[in-house]
Amino acid sequence: MKPDGKHNPLWPEIWLILSGLAAVAPLLLLVVTAFKPEAEVLNFEAVLPREWTWSNFVRILGTPEEIPMGRWFFNSVFIASATTLVVLAVSSLAAYALVRLRPPGSGVVLGVLVATMMIPGQVLLVPLYLILNQIGWIDTPMALIFPGAAGAFGTFLLSQFFRAIPRELEEAAVIDGCGRLSIFIHIVLPLARPALATLAIFTFMGTWNDFSGPLVLLDSIRNYTLPVGIALFQSSYASEYGLTFAASVLSTIPVLVVFLVFQRHIIQSVAMTGIK
Amino acid sequence: MSGHSQAAPAPGRHPWRQWLGDYAFLAPFLALFFAFTLLPLAYGMGMSLFRWESLSPLPPEFSGLANYREAVGDAYFRSALRATLWFTVLSLPLTLLVALGLALALAALRRRSGLYRALIYLPTLVNVAVAGILWRWLYSTELGLFNRVLRGLGLGEIGWLTDATWAMPSIVLMTLWWQVGAPTIVLLAALYQIPGDYYEAARIDGAGAWSRFRHITLPLLRPVLLFAVVMNLIGSFQVFGQTYLLTPDGGPGRTTLTLVQYIYEVSFENFRLGYGAAMSALLFVIIAVAVLFQLRVLRHES
Numbered sequence A: 001m002k003p004d005g006k007h008n009p010l011w012p013e014i015w016l017i018l019s020g021l022a023a024v025a026p027l028l029l030l031v032v033t034a035f036k037p038e039a040e041v042l043n044f045e046a047v048l049p050r051e052w053t054w055s056n057f058v059r060i061l062g063t064p065e066e067i068p069m070g071r072w073f074f075n076s077v078f079i080a081s082a083t084t085l086v087v088l089a090v091s092s093l094a095a096y097a098l099v100r101l102r103p104p105g106s107g108v109v110l111g112v113l114v115a116t117m118m119i120p121g122q123v124l125l126v127p128l129y130l131i132l133n134q135i136g137w138i139d140t141p142m143a144l145i146f147p148g149a150a151g152a153f154g155t156f157l158l159s160q161f162f163r164a165i166p167r168e169l170e171e172a173a174v175i176d177g178c179g180r181l182s183i184f185i186h187i188v189l190p191l192a193r194p195a196l197a198t199l200a201i202f203t204f205m206g207t208w209n210d211f212s213g214p215l216v217l218l219d220s221i222r223n224y225t226l227p228v229g230i231a232l233f234q235s236s237y238a239s240e241y242g243l244t245f246a247a248s249v250l251s252t253i254p255v256l257v258v259f260l261v262f263q264r265h266i267i268q269s270v271a272m273t274g275i276k
Numbered sequence B: 001m002s003g004h005s006q007a008a009p010a011p012g013r014h015p016w017r018q019w020l021g022d023y024a025f026l027a028p029f030l031a032l033f034f035a036f037t038l039l040p041l042a043y044g045m046g047m048s049l050f051r052w053e054s055l056s057p058l059p060p061e062f063s064g065l066a067n068y069r070e071a072v073g074d075a076y077f078r079s080a081l082r083a084t085l086w087f088t089v090l091s092l093p094l095t096l097l098v099a100l101g102l103a104l105a106l107a108a109l110r111r112r113s114g115l116y117r118a119l120i121y122l123p124t125l126v127n128v129a130v131a132g133i134l135w136r137w138l139y140s141t142e143l144g145l146f147n148r149v150l151r152g153l154g155l156g157e158i159g160w161l162t163d164a165t166w167a168m169p170s171i172v173l174m175t176l177w178w179q180v181g182a183p184t185i186v187l188l189a190a191l192y193q194i195p196g197d198y199y200e201a202a203r204i205d206g207a208g209a210w211s212r213f214r215h216i217t218l219p220l221l222r223p224v225l226l227f228a229v230v231m232n233l234i235g236s237f238q239v240f241g242q243t244y245l246l247t248p249d250g251g252p253g254r255t256t257l258t259l260v261q262y263i264y265e266v267s268f269e270n271f272r273l274g275y276g277a278a279m280s281a282l283l284f285v286i287i288a289v290a291v292l293f294q295l296r297v298l299r300h301e302s
Helices: A010-034 A038-042 A055-062 A069-101 A106-116 A121-134 A142-148 A153-163 A167-175 A180-191 A193-209 A212-217 A226-236 A241-275 B015-047 B066-073 B075-108 B113-125 B128-139 B145-152 B164-179 B181-192 B196-204 B209-237 B241-246 B259-269 B273-301
Strands: none
Touching (some): A010 B113, A010 B128, A069 A106, A069 A142, A069 A153, A069 A241, A069 B015, A106 A153, A121 B259, A121 B273, A142 B015, A153 A193, A167 A180, A212 A226, A212 B259, A226 A241, A241 B128, A241 B181, B015 B273, B075 B164, B113 B164, B113 B181, B128 B241, B164 B241, B181 B209, B196 B209, B209 B273, B241 B259
């Protein structure tokens, strides 16, 4: 319903300018305050620092034994990437089997997947903690990676997509004598690239920002992910605003870079969830 | 979906050999799904029937429905349920109305809609710990920017997170800022899918802006709106990060201590895992009932 013409209508644009400002202003405030010396944060005189300083950033990056930001960053990257890879691998194989190979029982499995999709993650956290404790995974990245790939969402999303791929392509490959695995790898996966990208973006961002999972399932400070590390940091340095703000800025930069590079794709993926 | 879609077994092989290969595709996912979704589900149900305290030297002991009875009589559980409902009642309509308003405005633009869309989505990228730090500072009674502005205007100050009346609305406002981007994008995509001809035809018939919205936009948006309501409902009932970070102690008079935060407190600070599992099961039932109710009400309206 995009109207034609060159000029934007007045009221919608005013409303969007105000909303855009409200969205961005707190973030800009966070960034400029991270450059203030502590005294200026406490005795607020102006929005912009009168004296710009890197000291907050230097203190965070310069004392890794006290504040293991680099370590938390690495943990976050590792856990989010590994979860994404595991989700893509197991969900695409399973979705292909469920909608194309269809061994006996596929209908039942799909039914169970749909039924469990609405179960909120928080509800499973207490028993999950005990199960992971039994197998000795608490306080390891495995405690987040494998349970993170166990949900029905990814398999369901991909099965919807695989259904829409024209069957003729696979039938031609069968006639040429290709096996299941080679059809899956050489024909289905390349065609499913947009759906795989959507699932990858969702899994990565969801895992990167997860808070309650790492809070409950990780114990030692060195094993924390960024959100939990930053939250701990805030509670131990509560009075030093400049320092916590600099840590916040540092932890946000990677996500921002990813967003700027993949913006179009991320927005499309978010839009797709509602339409499918 | 029907039986004939099944790949024909290779000639000369038994079908079960074919199936064995097919199941190999399913096995890795099913193993994870069983171990970390179905098993915790069953385990949680079982645990909720036990007196299961991990700090106590006694082994877990079967206690029937005692945990559920305790929850019904627990004043803290009831206050947590009230706080969760209050958050949902404030946050769900506010977030969706603002998202709808933003989506309509974005759809009306001829240029720059991509820029505004990106700006509105930006806060969603910030993780909850950073959002919490930022808003705790903005809301701070002494140092916070909001009170500084109020004092500057000679209006006195507000205990944004320390006054029982204001604490929950403050958390809702922060949530709106943080989370309005995704539903906006979902609704905008749905608006773009409405054919422009419909509006053209209505305009020729003399329909005004409101009547076009009421009779074209709203009915065609209904399935996506329903989806957004259900997703927001499920998320709102599980609110934890914001309340835990903005008001770690549960806020003034525990007014912002939500169900998941109370479950966290009971399970992982007091280590009463059986009671935590029972309250988790109750939370699941509450969410399921609320979703079914929403689906019924919104379907009937059409």
